[in-house]
Amino acid sequence: MAIVQGATYDKLNLKLEGDYSEATFKAQIRNAPLELEGELLASFSFQQINYDGDTNKTTVVPILTAEQTSAIPSTKYDGDDSRAKPSQKNCWVWDFEAVLPEKVTKIPISFVQVTAEVTD
Numbered sequence: 001m002a003i004v005q006g007a008t009y010d011k012l013n014l015k016l017e018g019d020y021s022e023a024t025f026k027a028q029i030r031n032a033p034l035e036l037e038g039e040l041l042a043s044f045s046f047q048q049i050n051y052d053g054d055t056n057k058t059t060v061v062p063i064l065t066a067e068q069t070s071a072i073p074s075t076k077y078d079g080d081d082s083r084a085k086p087s088q089k090n091c092w093v094w095d096f097e098a099v100l101p102e103k104v105t106k107i108p109i110s111f112v113q114v115t116a117e118v119t120d
Contacts, residue, residue: 001110001112002112002114003064003069003072003114004069004114005070005072005115006066006070006117007066007069008065009062009063009064010063013060014059014060014062014096014107015057015059015060016058016059016105017057018056019051019056020051020098020100020105021049021050021051021058023058023099023100024098024099025060025062025097026096026097027043027046027062027094027097028040028042028043028094029042029064029093029094030092031092034095038093041071041073041092042068042071044062044063044064044096045062046062047062060098062096069114070117072092072112074115074116075092075112075113075114092112093111093112094110094112095107
């Protein structure tokens with residue numbers, strides 16, 4: 001996932017197999033995975049949850065506000081050319097889970113690249 005500080009993200013769509021219309025959702029950006037006790041940098045809210053019985057899929061729309069993205073430190077890179085890799089000391093991750101009484105679905109951890117807000 002790539003985000004820009006100060007931008008609002010409300011068009012992300014996650015499609016889950018099955019009916020999650022009654023689920024509780026949690027999604028966060030951390031400075032390390034939750035199991036490594038990563039510090040919370042931002043929490044998503046959720047705009048809409050739609051279940052389509054024809055396809056048996058639930059669409060979930062997580063949201064990050066401009067205020068939230070502004071507070072996330074930008075990604076640092078090792079090197080200063082176009083092939084530079086994100087620094088392991090400043091590389092964020094996000095986690096997502098949908099909780100139903102009978103099961104918990106987790107989306108594997110993804111890295112988050114944060115670009116500094118552009119100002120004139």
